[in-house]
Amino acid sequence: MLKLPSPKTIDLQAKLFRGFSDPSRLSIMEALRDGPQTVTEIVHTTGLTQPNVSNHLACLRDCGLVSAEQHGRFVHYELSDARVAQLLGLADALLADVAKGVYECTRYRRPAAEQHAKD
Amino acid sequence: MLKLPSPKTIDLQAKLFRGFSDPSRLSIMEALRDGPQTVTEIVHTTGLTQPNVSNHLACLRDCGLVSAEQHGRFVHYELSDARVAQLLGLADALLADVAKGVYECTRYRRPAAEQHAKD
DNA sequence: GTATAATATCAGCATCTGCTGATATTTAGC
DNA sequence: GCTAAATATCAGCAGATGCTGATATTATAC
Numbered sequence: 001m002l003k004l005p006s007p008k009t010i011d012l013q014a015k016l017f018r019g020f021s022d023p024s025r026l027s028i029m030e031a032l033r034d035g036p037q038t039v040t041e042i043v044h045t046t047g048l049t050q051p052n053v054s055n056h057l058a059c060l061r062d063c064g065l066v067s068a069e070q071h072g073r074f075v076h077y078e079l080s081d082a083r084v085a086q087l088l089g090l091a092d093a094l095l096a097d098v099a100k101g102v103y104e105c106t107r108y109r110r111p112a113a114e115q116h117a118k119d
Numbered sequence: 120m121l122k123l124p125s126p127k128t129i130d131l132q133a134k135l136f137r138g139f140s141d142p143s144r145l146s147i148m149e150a151l152r153d154g155p156q157t158v159t160e161i162v163h164t165t166g167l168t169q170p171n172v173s174n175h176l177a178c179l180r181d182c183g184l185v186s187a188e189q190h191g192r193f194v195h196y197e198l199s200d201a202r203v204a205q206l207l208g209l210a211d212a213l214l215a216d217v218a219k220g221v222y223e224c225t226r227y228r229r230p231a232a233e234q235h236a237k238d
Numbered sequence: 239g240t241a242t243a244a245t246a247t248c249a250g251c252a253t254c255t256g257c258t259g260a261t262a263t264t265t266a267g268c
Numbered sequence: 269g270c271t272a273a274a275t276a277t278c279a280g281c282a283g284a285t286g287c288t289g290a291t292a293t294t295a296t297a298c
Contacts, residue, residue, distance in 0.1 A: 004149050004164065010142050013210055016217075017139035022256075023129050026136075030123050039275060045123065052257060054276055064217030073265040073274050083213045090209060091132050094202045098135075098183030141286075158245060171287060173246055192244050192295040 019063045020087065024048055025056050028077075032066060033085055036078035138182045139206065143167055144175045147196075151185060152204055155197035 004010070019025060027046040031037060039057065043050050057077055060066040067080040079085055123129070138144060146165040150156060158176065162169050176196055179185040186199040198204055 004146055007142070009214075010145050010149065012214055013207075014140055014142045014145050016210055016214055017136050017145075020136035021133055021140040023126070023133045024256080026129050026133050027123055030129065040273095049258070050275075051259080051277080055256080058276075070265095075275065081213060081216065083209060087206070087209055087213065088132075090202060090206055091135055094200060094206065095128075095131055095135055097200065137285095143286080159243095168288070169245075170247080170289080174286080177246075189295095194245065 016063065016065075019060060019065050020091070022056070024052065025060060026088075028053065028056055028060065029065070029079065029084065029088060032077060032079050033088065036069075036076040038074045038076055040074075042077065135182065135184075138179055138184050139210070141175070143171065144179060145207075147172065147175055147179065148184070148198065148203065148207060151196060151198050152207065155188075155195040157193045157195055159193075161196065 005013075020029070024046070027048065028042055031042055031045040037045065039050070039053060042048075042057070043053050046053065048056075057066065057068070061068055061077075064080055065084050066077050069076045069078075124132075139148070143165070146167065147161055150161055150164040156164065158169070158172060161167075161176070162172050165172065167175075176185065176187070180187055180196075183199055184203050185196050188195045188197075
């Protein structure tokens with residue numbers, strides 16, 4: 001019988017990955033890969049709504065994936081650890097090879113409107 | 120103005136990470152870290168329900184994270200790429216440093232019953 | 239062919255998640 | 269102090285997600 005990590009550790013890992021599992025949060029982290037940005041800058045870079053960005057940033061900060069620094073009435077956010085970018089890079093590399101599968105992964109994803117590719 | 124990856128790429132990355140963002144799927148992948156296993160073996164290792172395991176395996180297979188091989192009426196599943204385990208390892212390392220934050224990341228997670236730690 | 243074991247599929251439900259729109263808070267400049 | 273800009277918070281809602289329980293499928297053994 002194999003020994004798995006404790007349920008608590010598994011849950012923590014899941015939580016960590018959940019930080020990466022949303023397109024909006026990924027956009028934000030991709031934006032921060034080039035260096036610190038202000039909330040408003042992130043809003044412009046990503047095209048997301050300001051409350052939405054603030055919410056995701058708060059989430060990412062709570063999870064330790066980004067860190068914040070206040071300058072006047074601006075708050076500069078940045079990736080908190082080189083390994084965050086490293087994870088993004090590793091995902092890129094993996095994606096390059098398994099993308100064919102991911103395209104069709106609709107098991108836990110309703111087919112909805114068939115998501116016509118546009119890009 | 121910075122240039123983000125295309126929305127399609129971001130969505131694919133999000134999908135990939137979503138494969139890792141569920142405790143049940145993580146348990147399954149952790150179980151497979153030690154080598155291939157049968158569905159029934161995974162059921163025993165993880166303590167999950169058989170239909171549940173099958174469903175998650177189908178999801179992971181669609182996403183290219185695990186691969187399957189049929190032997191008689193048994194199906195042996197294994198991690199499809201070394202980088203899958205690598206991602207799990209990197210997450211472990213990152214978690215060791217940011218765990219304090221992740222513990223408290225309840226932004227997109229209802230506090231519910233406060234989840235008393237037991238492990 | 240029949241029975242049985244291993245795996246897959248599916249409907250239905252409860253819950254979680256992320257977005258929007260409105261509002262509160264904080265800070266700088268006057 | 270007052271105003272305006274930058275950011276944070278919150279309620280409410282639409283939709284996604286994961287689980288269970290029942291059932292279907294596949295494959296071996298007899």
